[in-house]
Amino acid sequence: MPHLPASSFSTSAIGFGCASLSAGSSRRHSIALVHAAYDAGIRHFDVAPPYGMGTAEDILGEALKSCRNDVTIATKVGFLRPRHAWAVMQIRSLAAPLRKVVPQLTRRVGASTYRGLTSRPKLDTSFVQSSLAESLRRLRTNHVDLLLLHEVTLDDLTDDLLECLETLRRRGKVRSLGTGTSYESTLAIRNAYSSFFDVWQYSWSILDTDQLPPIDFTVTHRAIQGAQAPLRDWLRSDLGRTRRLSDATGIDLSVEDNLGFVLLGAAIAHNSGGITLVSTRQKNRVEANARLLSDRTFVAAGQRLIAAMAAEPNLKCA
Secondary structure (H helix, E strand, O other): OOOOOOOOOOOOOEEEEOOOOOOHHHHHHHHHHHHHHHHOOOOEEEOOOOHHHHOHHHHHHHHOOOOHHHOEEEEEEOOOOOOOHHHHHHHHHHOHHHHHHOHHHHHHHHHHHHHHHOOOOOOOHHHHHHHHHHHHHHHOOOOEEEEEEEOOOHHHOOHHHHHHHHHHHHOOOEEEEEEEOOHHHHHHHHHHHOOOOOEEEEEOOOOOOOOOOOOOOEEEEOOOOOOHHHHHHHHHOOHHHHHHHHHHHOOOOOOHHHHHHHHHHHHHHHOOOOEEEEOOOOHHHHHHHHHHHOOOHHHHHHHHHHHHHHOOOOOOOO
8 A cells, every 4th residue: 555755654546536526416426425435445535626616625524524534635736716616516507417418518518617717826825825724624624645736837836835835844734745737847847856745646547658657656647537538449440459458458458347447457557656546426436446456457457458558559549
């Protein structure tokens, strides 16, 4: 089990991404998702002020209030909490019947709404302190195990900001500090401040063949969302390729669920000393993903898929 830097206990190799948690009409379902993740053995939870139209931290704090000392919580600073969140969620609730009919349309509308309601302020001392204080209040805790600078770039890192972050770490408001940004920005910041930050968080999927293996404590995300659709289409375009890779992994990759689990397993194998985040709104999927914590079948298959794809000619599926 991975040990988050500065944490007093080990956490889980799979973390639950809380971007889809929200209050309003889905509050009960969101709390049930967190409880399902915890009951299945997941002990790391990743959230941010804008998630769930600004309500995900409230939901996570309520759901984990009786087991706070058994989990690690990561939140972020970098974006404002959306305004008018409750009104937007009411509109989303009224539009819920459309989601089953045109899910792609509603996802696009939701993403557009999310972008329109969030904004990036100057990442200065005042904003960092007020953002963290609000997050702690909503999470019902006196500290977070990991504070990530959300979509930060090297140019954002001033001496005043770093001093503020170090003070928060020294006072115990945050146990570990990290960046949650692009892989390119991660490399630039790590080159300049390798000894300051404890954790590096960025997206990784099996299609990210240009990325180096993690060298410090790393959290990755989008293992499934970033690769499943293009990889599925790439496999379907050549049945011989599907058979080769299925034989190499020992798993039938023509089965959609199998493909998703192998992609998650590949991410866990790639980042064996860190945490891999998964996010879903389906309770049964939370439980199925968490089974990879104890059943290493798909992790081993994912490791074999990484090697097999490296040897595959014409690897262009993104």
